[in-house]
Amino acid sequence: MGVVNVTPDSFSDGGRWFEPDAAVAHGRSLLAAGADLLDVGGESTRPGSARVTVEDELARVLPVVRALTAGGAAVSVDTTRAEVAERAVDAGAVLVNDVSGGLADPAMHRTVARLGVAYVAMHWRGHADVMDTRVDYDDVVEDVRRELAQRLDELASAGVDPARVVLDPGLGFAKRGADNWPLLAHLDRLGSLGRPVLVGASRKRFLGHLLAGADGAPVPPAGRDAATAAVSALAALAGAWCVRVHEVAGSADAVRVAAAWTAAGTPAGAPTHPPTTHPPTDHPTDRPPDRPTDEDVTT
Numbered sequence: 598m599g600v601v602n603v604t605p606d607s608f609s610d611g612g613r614w615f616e617p618d619a620a621v622a623h624g625r626s627l628l629a630a631g632a633d634l635l636d637v638g639g640e641s642t643r644p645g646s647a648r649v650t651v652e653d654e655l656a657r658v659l660p661v662v663r664a665l666t667a668g669g670a671a672v673s674v675d676t677t678r679a680e681v682a683e684r685a686v687d688a689g690a691v692l693v694n695d696v697s698g699g700l701a702d703p704a705m706h707r708t709v710a711r712l713g714v715a716y717v718a719m720h721w722r723g724h725a726d727v728m729d730t731r732v733d734y735d736d737v738v739e740d741v742r743r744e745l746a747q748r749l750d751e752l753a754s755a756g757v758d759p760a761r762v763v764l765d766p767g768l769g770f771a772k773r774g775a776d777n778w779p780l781l782a783h784l785d786r787l788g789s790l791g792r793p794v795l796v797g798a799s800r801k802r803f804l805g806h807l808l809a810g811a812d813g814a815p816v817p818p819a820g821r822d823a824a825t826a827a828v829s830a831l832a833a834l835a836g837a838w839c840v841r842v843h844e845v846a847g848s849a850d851a852v853r854v855a856a857a858w859t860a861a862g863t864p865a866g867a868p869t870h871p872p873t874t875h876p877p878t879d880h881p882t883d884r885p886p887d888r889p890t891d892e893d894v895t896t
């Protein structure tokens with residue numbers, strides 16, 4: 598999943614693709630680099646950032662979703678608002694990526710049920726202005742798993758087909774730096790909820806801190822792409838369905854390496870991927886035409 602942030606202030610690429618034409622061109626370049634899905638968002642989730650109005654979010658997102666889907670791309674909309682989700686699906690989006698898992702907008706789950714699209718429920722504890730204060734965990738892996746299981750129950754109660762739901766640990770959202778690593782190391786615990794898993798580690802602060810030099814200063818976002826690709830390889834090997842990344846080429850290669858690695862270790866005739874990797878949508882690009890179509894090389 599390639600990131601198309603139509604925002605002036607996202608943490609790693611804010612402002613670069615703020616004009617619709619630039620955002621569309623960027624989306625196309627991510628497809629050319631190997632993205633299967635484009636995630637279009639109009640509201641920054643950068644820690645401390647203020648909310649945008651629904652009108653501004655719609656104005657940022659809709660023209661870009663329309664243009665990219667008209668060109669045949671599979672597009673997800675990164676929003677916490679039911680109204681934006683609905684309008685983006687009308688414009689052609691096939692997946693709603695909600696970093697709040699439905700907690701930000703009480704109408705979101707019912708809307709997704711009615712639209713019948715795929716839905717990413719991310720672990721979340723509050724908007725960007727407060728999330729860095731909500732980082733208390735007894736056991737971060739177990740607590741995140743339990744809170745996501747609650748989201749799954751709420752989605753089912755609202756009438757969302759569980760087969761359409763993807764779960765995401767929400768790296769960097771209401772997490773201290775050190776909380777992110779056990780979540781990655783135990784992706785299988787999230788996978789045990791029986792849904793595909795999406796991992797969004799791309800260029801995040803915890804990678805910048807990991808790579809810090811002798812002076813302790815974190816490496817800036819643009820210097821985190823190789824580490825992001827390493828996470829993509831390991832996440833794919835652990836059975837993740839999707840990695841959400843800003844720089845696609847490195848992660849697309851990494852995911853192919855992981856797929857070849859997995860296929861070589863799988864006995865002939867055995868299922869080639871764990872249950873957590875089944876695609877949640879019927880969109881034709883779930884098995885992209887320009888990628889290897891051999892059953893053994895998907896992740």
Ligand code: PMM
Nearest residue numbers: 607608642694717719765767768797
């Ligand atoms: N991270 C960001 C935005 N959207 N969506 C999902 N599902 N998972 C994430 O980890 C995630 C997300 C923040 O990154 P950005 O501001 O660079 O887009």
